[in-house]
Amino acid sequence: MTYQLHYWPTIQGRGEFVRLALEAAGAAYVDVAREPPGKGGGEAALARRLDDADNPRPAFAPPFLVDGDIVVGQTAAILLYLGPRLGLAGSGEADGLWTHQLQLTIADMVAEAHDTHHPISSGRYYEDQREAALERAKCFREERIPKFLGWFERVLERNPAGDLHLVGDALTYADLSLFQLVAGLRYAFPKATARVLADTPAVAKLHANVGRRQRVHDYLQSPRRIDFNEDGIFRRYPELDG
CATH class of the missing domain: 3.40.30.10 (Glutaredoxin)
Known part of the structure; x- marks a missing residue:
């Protein structure tokens, strides 16, 4: 199918x-x-x-x-x-539920990243809410990126199977989604994200490892991978990066 x-x-x-x-x-x-x-x-x-x-x-x-x-x-x-x-949900019901919880947390951060450039309304242009965006982005950079990525760092450190994966000892969709989250943050907030990744080495390592997987690497190099742009969730407005 x-x-x-x-x-x-x-x-x-x-x-x-x-x-x-x-x-x-x-x-x-x-x-x-x-x-x-x-x-x-x-x-x-x-x-x-x-x-x-x-x-x-x-x-x-x-x-x-x-x-x-x-x-x-x-x-x-x-x-x-x-x-x-x-085959991307771990082994058994507990792993599957934990993978889902991780994904929901990633979804929370994705929504917060979007709201840095559209803090008032998704229906208005960024330029119409720029002042609010500057304030929202400052809080996101200084408080939320460290909090979320710091939590994922602890998840990796506490994984009984080692810190190469979020769940167990094999790739799950949570690993792939954290890879995408970090990629988006590095695009939209390159300076702020670099600072946080310096303090969350396991998250940085996971991002690098996922990107090196053969199928993922081939996809990233293919035309099927759309470039980040200023119509998506993660948008690069330099003023929002501090």
């Missing part, structure tokens, strides 16, 4: 966490909105699926995953569904 990933075709966004899991596992999938319209792709296909009146369980927003008759929305829920199927 080929999975169908539905997400915006020009940004990494929240869909990238799902895409990394599919790529790392070597799973067959179609990035529907990035397919040519003539092949049933494009943003129009994404919009049609969102507005499908025959779907009794509509997705609120992308990303969502289609697997046969099953449609799963929300990044963490998609990964909760995919994790065991792709």
Whole structure:
């Protein structure tokens, strides 16, 4: 079965966490909105699926995953569904639940990163809320990045199987998502993130190790990996980096 990933075709966004899991596992999938319209792709296909009146369980927003008759929305829920199927959720129920908890914490930080450049409203331009963004970003840099990455550092240090992975001794989607989180922070807040990573060496090591995995490395070098840009979650506004 080929999975169908539905997400915006020009940004990494929240869909990238799902895409990394599919790529790392070597799973067959179609990035529907990035397919040519003539092949049933494009943003129009994404919009049609969102507005499908025959779907009794509509997705609120992308990303969502289609697997046969099953449609799963929300990044963490998609990964909760995919994790065991792709061998990326640890071993057993306890590992699976812990992996999900880690993903939810990453989702919290992703939302806070987004709100640094849109602290008042997602519907307004950054330039219309720049003063509020400067204040929000200062707190994010000085308080929230150290708190979140410091917690992940402790998780790695306390893993009974060693500090190479967040869960057990094998790759999980939580490792992949932490990799993406760090990559986004390094893009948006390069100075602040470098300072925190100097104090969280296990997090920095995990990020480097994940990026060296063959399938992940090949994906990162391919055109399938969209560059970070100022339409996505992680945006580089130098003034927000202090």
